[in-house]
Amino acid sequence: MNKEQRHLNVTAIENGTVIDHIPANNVFKVLRILNLENNKNQVLFGDNLDSQKYGKKGLVKVSNTFFEGNEINKIALVAPTATFIEIKNFEVVTKKQVEVPDQIKSIVKCFNPNCITNVENVPSRFTVVDKEQMKLLCHYCEKITGKNNIVFR
Amino acid sequence: MKDKNLVSITDFNKEQYLKILEIAADFEKNPNQKLLNDHVVASLFFEPSTRTRLSFETAANRLGARVIGFSDSGSTSVKKGESLKDTIIMVSGYADIIVMRHPREGAARWASEVSSVPVINAGDGANQHPTQCLLDMYSIMQTQGTLDNLNIAFVGDLKYGRTVHSLVQAMCNFNATFHFVSPEELKLPSASKMHIKNNKLSYYQYTELSDVIPIVDIIYMTRIQKERFSDPLDYEKVKNSYVLDRAMLQNCKANMKILHPLPRVNEISEDVDETPQAFYFKQAENGVYVRQALLAAIAGVK
Numbered sequence: 001m002n003k004e005q006r007h008l009n010v011t012a013i014e015n016g017t018v019i020d021h022i023p024a025n026n027v028f029k030v031l032r033i034l035n036l037e038n039n040k041n042q043v044l045f046g047d048n049l050d051s052q053k054y055g056k057k058g059l060v061k062v063s064n065t066f067f068e069g070n071e072i073n074k075i076a077l078v079a080p081t082a083t084f085i086e087i088k089n090f091e092v093v094t095k096k097q098v099e100v101p102d103q104i105k106s107i108v109k110c111f112n113p114n115c116i117t118n119v120e121n122v123p124s125r126f127t128v129v130d131k132e133q134m135k136l137l138c139h140y141c142e143k144i145t146g147k148n149n150i151v152f153r
Numbered sequence: 154m155k156d157k158n159l160v161s162i163t164d165f166n167k168e169q170y171l172k173i174l175e176i177a178a179d180f181e182k183n184p185n186q187k188l189l190n191d192h193v194v195a196s197l198f199f200e201p202s203t204r205t206r207l208s209f210e211t212a213a214n215r216l217g218a219r220v221i222g223f224s225d226s227g228s229t230s231v232k233k234g235e236s237l238k239d240t241i242i243m244v245s246g247y248a249d250i251i252v253m254r255h256p257r258e259g260a261a262r263w264a265s266e267v268s269s270v271p272v273i274n275a276g277d278g279a280n281q282h283p284t285q286c287l288l289d290m291y292s293i294m295q296t297q298g299t300l301d302n303l304n305i306a307f308v309g310d311l312k313y314g315r316t317v318h319s320l321v322q323a324m325c326n327f328n329a330t331f332h333f334v335s336p337e338e339l340k341l342p343s344a345s346k347m348h349i350k351n352n353k354l355s356y357y358q359y360t361e362l363s364d365v366i367p368i369v370d371i372i373y374m375t376r377i378q379k380e381r382f383s384d385p386l387d388y389e390k391v392k393n394s395y396v397l398d399r400a401m402l403q404n405c406k407a408n409m410k411i412l413h414p415l416p417r418v419n420e421i422s423e424d425v426d427e428t429p430q431a432f433y434f435k436q437a438e439n440g441v442y443v444r445q446a447l448l449a450a451i452a453g454v455k
Binding site for chain 1: 161236237255259262263277278280281
């Protein structure tokens with residue numbers, strides 16, 4: 001097999017969103033946070049792809065699906081470098097950069113095992129008190145969940 | 154403050170602290186004021202706490218309110234698996250104000266979000282205990298005549314002591330200078346230190362209790378609990394280093410007072426009880442006036 005034949009073709013999409021520059025190995029988390037596990041459209045994804053900027057990266061392509069600002073920012077915790085590229089008729093329409101939101105609801109588990117959100121059926125809620133270090137202040141138990149303790153619900 | 158929740162000490166601002174303390178002073182002069190005759194106060198203690206519960210219930214009774222509730226979740230439908238949300242929604246249909254103590258951190262905040270009546274947090278796990286903080290402030294005010302510009306020492310378990318964290322936060326509003334005395338293992342967490350720095354105030358850390366006695370206006374003692382140490386030997390090393398006795402008070406300032414959230418074990422020797430510096434029993438009594446003030450303010454009658 002020559003080099004050309006081994007090249008993996010990821011088809012271009014006609015309408016939809018390309019999520020580029022996802023940190024390598026975080027693609028599955030992105031799919032889960034954006035609920036793409038249950039999306040009925042064509043979803044293509046790749047991990048550990050070569051990236052000029054980051055060395056390795058993840059990529060997601062999803063047809064006929066577009067994301068609002070709030071949804072985009074949900075993945076800030078796992079993919080702060082990601083770009084959302086909207087495609088219409090095979091053309092790039094907009095590019096949106098992920099921004100770390102001020103509040104994070106439901107998606108992250110509080111790391112304090114004695115927090116009420118881990119004991120009763122309470123949606124978690126955090127204020128991002130440090131956007132660079134990713135420190136999340138729990139609205140309920142008032143403890144800080146740090147970058148290294150972030151687990152998704 | 155009518156219909157306001159008190160879950161965390163930061164739910165109130167400086168003016169509101171001062172207002173509660175002012176009303177509390179009025180109740181201290183005249184404790185039996187039947188202002189809440191037509192009120193039902195629910196006292197929900199999902200874990201036992203003798204002093205806090207009796208203090209709240211005394212406060213409600215002195216105001217003429219009727220009290221319903223329980224002192225231990227063992228005898229309630231929580232045992233049958235009822236969620237906190239359901240219990241609170243049900244009780245908020247019965248009572249006008251809910252006072253609650255719960256072993257889980259954040260329980261009172263969650264309750265305040267599902268309740269249709271105001272919720273007062275009487276302690277949620279290791280998180281907040283705002284009425285203790287208010288009664289500590291009231292006691293400081295009473296002994297010093299002011300809350301402003303004081304030197305306050307906190308002694309013992311500064312890592313896990315929730316009363317310490319709340320009081321540090323609250324006193325940051327009054328230009329305090331903080332002196333922290335603790336073993337290495339139980340130093341104040343960085344979040345509390347950050348709070349002090351953000352308010353551009355100063356703090357000093359010590360491992361020797363005798364270093365702070367001559368310079369402070371208030372000594373806030375706390376209990377060092379054995380279970381906080383991973384190595385029992387570490388506990389044995391420090392357990393007697395943070396004990397205050399009468400002889401140590403010789404060179405203290407004339408206005409200095411000793412506070413303690415109680416229960417005390419051995420960290421204040423009993424020979425201190427008779428000194429003019431001892432204030433911890435009066436401090437516990439003050440809890441009733443402060444809780445009366447809070448119930449009256451939230452009910453909208455003061």
